[in-house]
Amino acid sequence: MGIKINDQSFKENLGKNLNDDFMRAAMVKAQDLINNNRTNVLSQLGDGNFQEWQKLSGEVRGHALENLDFYLNQFAENVVKNGGNVFFAKDAKEASKYITNLAIERDVKKVVKAKSMVTEEIGINHDLIDAGIDVMETDLAEYILQLDDWNPPSHMVVPSLHLNKTQIRDVFAKNGYTGEDIPEDLAAFSRAELRNEFVTADMGIYGCNFAIAESGAITLISNEGNIDLCTSAPELQVSVMGMERIVATYEDADICISLLARSAVGAKSTSYTTFVNGITEEGAADGAKEFHVVIVDNGRSKVLKSQFKEVLQCIRCAACLNICPVYRQVGGHSYNSIYSGPLGVVLTPLLEGYDDFKELPHMCSLCGACTEVCPANIPLHSLIHEHKRVLAEEKKDSAFWGASMSGAGMVLSRPWMYKLGTSVAPLITKPLMEDGKIKKGVSVLKGWTDKRDMPAFENERFRDWYASRSKGGNK
Structure with a gap:
């Protein structure tokens, strides 16, 4: 898929989503529910001071970025010591090519995948399919989107948030489902379909919440258990991670994990927290017999050297989406990027350039709510303001927008x-x-x-x- 999700103009995407009444109602309901739960669980954190935890998490992530070369090298060395392989990919194309070639060389027929934003970013699904390999998303929401002709995600944590149960029933009906639009029945159908995929898969592909430099371990956090099946059933496994998704120690990972579930869905913890440490011991009943980690740059090195580097502290919790008043009204697809909300406003133009995304920084009221809730202590609204400044100075805004702002500036001054x-x-x-x-x-x-x-x-x-x-x- 890549970062950009379609070729429609910003105005076309926005207009379509503003007229989707169900989607807009779903965004409001989801935001209200998650934020209420988030407030409750954050009050139970340690001494109850979220700001202290926020500051600590920001320091952990900032320290890792300031010493990224050291920690990436330490991590890679430990992965190799654990029997794994490491590949540094300079861009999305190189990352996808490595994984696709690996699958072809190992005569892979079927791949099971766990939800991962960076695998969306590098477009691995379609490259594998083009190579004649069967790919199956195993996260329920991603599975729904795959069956719906690879409908793009609208939320980083709840990818199919824009679809209602009737639409999901219709999608499943095209794939053998004969029941009603009852959520429990829909989930049972998908479970039955997916279980067999794991035991017949030749390769498992998953992301990485946090890579731990001191041990070479990959941390995976989930609720559905599908990731654990991806890490246990296939003998050939690949973890794909953005180069910034690293922490120095288990203690640092613990700080970030403590905030992730609370910020993402308003829960104390997720159902599963898994650590993958390379290949399994000889004679083990399950686990990887061959393990690869693909570390993706794809523009991150450039971001790291810029005034926007703090955005790389992100832990992908989507708290900024869940609080954003703009996202609440327009939904994820209006951003035309797999990264939506305030994070997408900052990150997408940095990875893809302003040409197709110059409107994104204006999808922000600069209210600062995203900065207040960010568990990684990223000054998101300040970074969005910096994008606005760059656009104005480099005259990248549309002529109409530039004239409008000049006129407003003249009157207000x-x-x-x-x-x-x-x-x-x-x-x-x-x-x-x-x-x-x-x-x-x-x-x-x-x-x-x-x-x-x-x-x-x-x-x-x-x-x-x-x-x-x-x-x-x-x-």
Whole structure:
């Protein structure tokens, strides 16, 4: 798939998703549920001070990035000591080619995959399929998306959030399901279909939540148990990781793991936390007999040297998506990237460039909520603001946007012009009023008023109101 999920324009993607009422309702429901649960479990962390844990996690991740060469080398050496193989891929193409060639050389017929954002990023699924290899996603949400003609994910943790149970039933019906849209029945059907895939698979591919430098271990965190089956049944296994997904020690990993489930889904922990340490001992009933780790750069080295390097501290919990007011309204596909929400706004242009993603930094109100909830202590809203600055300085914004901002800057920086504008605004908009609000579907305001009410301008300016009260001694 790669990072970009389709070839539609930003406006086309946004318009389509704004008109998807179910998707928008699902985003609201998911955000509210996860955030309520998150608040409850974070209050139980140690002494209850999330900010202290947030700071500590940020220091752990920042330290690893500051010493990335050392820890990557230490990790790679330990993987080899544990009987594994390590491949450093400079880009997505090189990473996918290595895995595909490995599968071809080992005469692999079937691959089972666990959910992984970086494998989406390198586009491995379609490369394997093009090589004649059967690929099966085993995470329930990813399995649904695969059956739905590789529908792209809309959320980093809940990839199929944009689909309702009836849509999922229809997808399953095309693949042999004959029941109703009852979630338990749908899950039972997928479980029965997937169980046989594990025992007949020749290769298992999964991601990496945290790579532990001191031991060469891969940490995998999940709820469904499918990752454990990917790490136990196939004898040939490949872990794919972004080069930044590393911590120095088990203690550092423990800090990040303690925050991950709480921030991602509002739970104290996930059902499964697994450590993979290379090949298994001779005679073991399950586990890898051949183990490979593919460490992906794909632009991360460049990011590491830039003013945006803190974004690489991300632990992929999606807390920023779950709190973002923009994501709440437009959903994940509006970003046209596998990385959506505030993280996607920062990361996608860094990995893919501004040409196709120059609108993303403007999908932000700079409210700062994402920064407040980020367990890795990333100043996300400040990094988004930096993107806005770069776009303005390099004149990469559209001509319309540039002219609009120049006009706004001229008015807002000249008191007499601002006063004139706020004085005439009530008069200009009066013909558009209905029940105290601006009518729907009015010219340039249509994009706003089609989806929500626009308040009327007050007849009395705040400055005039304040001045009159001050003169009368009322302050």
